[in-house]
Amino acid sequence: MASMPSGPCEALRHQGYQFFSPESSAALKPCLWCKRSLRGGEMCYKHQFYGIESHRCVQLTPTLRCNQRCLFCWRSFEHEYPGERECTPEEILAGIKGLQKRALSGFKPSPYVTPDRFAEALDPRHVAISLSGEPTLYSHLPELIDLLSREGYSTFLVSNGTHPEVLDRCKPFQMYVSLTAPCRETYLRICRPEEDYWDNLQESLLLLGSRRSAIRITLVSGLNDEDPRSYARIIQDSGATFAEVKGYMFLGYSRKRLERVNMPDHTRVRKFAGEIARHAGYRIRDENPGSRVVCLERES
Ligand code: SF4
Numbered sequence: 001m002a003s004m005p006s007g008p009c010e011a012l013r014h015q016g017y018q019f020f021s022p023e024s025s026a027a028l029k030p031c032l033w034c035k036r037s038l039r040g041g042e043m044c045y046k047h048q049f050y051g052i053e054s055h056r057c058v059q060l061t062p063t064l065r066c067n068q069r070c071l072f073c074w075r076s077f078e079h080e081y082p083g084e085r086e087c088t089p090e091e092i093l094a095g096i097k098g099l100q101k102r103a104l105s106g107f108k109p110s111p112y113v114t115p116d117r118f119a120e121a122l123d124p125r126h127v128a129i130s131l132s133g134e135p136t137l138y139s140h141l142p143e144l145i146d147l148l149s150r151e152g153y154s155t156f157l158v159s160n161g162t163h164p165e166v167l168d169r170c171k172p173f174q175m176y177v178s179l180t181a182p183c184r185e186t187y188l189r190i191c192r193p194e195e196d197y198w199d200n201l202q203e204s205l206l207l208l209g210s211r212r213s214a215i216r217i218t219l220v221s222g223l224n225d226e227d228p229r230s231y232a233r234i235i236q237d238s239g240a241t242f243a244e245v246k247g248y249m250f251l252g253y254s255r256k257r258l259e260r261v262n263m264p265d266h267t268r269v270r271k272f273a274g275e276i277a278r279h280a281g282y283r284i285r286d287e288n289p290g291s292r293v294v295c296l297e298r299e300s
Contacts, residue, residue: 074252209239247292
């Protein structure tokens with residue numbers, strides 16, 4: 001069995017990725033908000049919008065592989081793992097607490113981290129399958145989500161929507177599908193998919209009306225911040241419970257592909273989200289200017 005090339009793996013380890021197995025790209029990495037919340041600081045907008053406690057949330061992916069190369073993606077496209085071994089859902093479940101502990105152990109001596117909070121962080125309640133890579137490329141995704149649910153975790157699944165047949169079998173607490181463009185042409189230009197998955201994406205979006213779900217729009221100035229009516233029509237047709245309009249952040253490897261001017265400020269995000277809401281028949285439910293995100297909710 002071939003092990004992963006050490007180069008990319010090492011580079012990602014330096015960035016804080018914790019791998020579930022040396023032969024697999026399944027990985028976990030606490031996000032910035034998890035660490036902030038652990039120190040008693042601010043939590044992520046998901047706490048404000050949905051009640052998720054950031055220091056009890058595990059951010060992981062069952063694979064780092066992806067079938068798109070979105071211009072705004074924070075990940076590097078050099079770190080690919082062809083031929084990797086897939087971890088089983090049981091291996092991932094068994095690794096979660098140990099890897100989260102390893103990733104957070106440096107915070108224990110901090111005067112800002114109370115013993116209670118640290119103990120809570122080592123006993124996570126939420127799993128966000130959203131780190132990097134496309135989770136529907138992992139062949140046991142529905143089984144992984146079912147296993148996590150049975151163990152009492154609430155799960156958030158974030159997908160690019162290219163595999164509706166997999167999404168249809170997944171039952172997370174909340175399902176996210178990214179909508180990065182109002183039309184096929186813009187989608188192909190921004191997401192640079194391996195194949196034209198626009199129709200697959202539309203099919204995935206149509207699955208959202210029957211479950212607790214959210215459409216994620218990453219708004220990139222000058223690239224996809226146009227035609228709010230078309231976004232609105234797609235959202236309305238999907239019947240998704242929520243739509244999050246979030247400004248692109250000039251971070252990670254996306255800085256090699258985009259410019260700082262592609263980051264919209266919160267005023268722009270709010271205005272665009274407001275136009276979508278008006279045309280789609282959604283209402284503005286909440287907003288977080290620090291994260292430049294506006295949450296819309298279906299009126300019903
Ligand atoms: S679909 Fe997600 S992981 Fe894949 S390139 Fe786009 S932003 Fe990155």
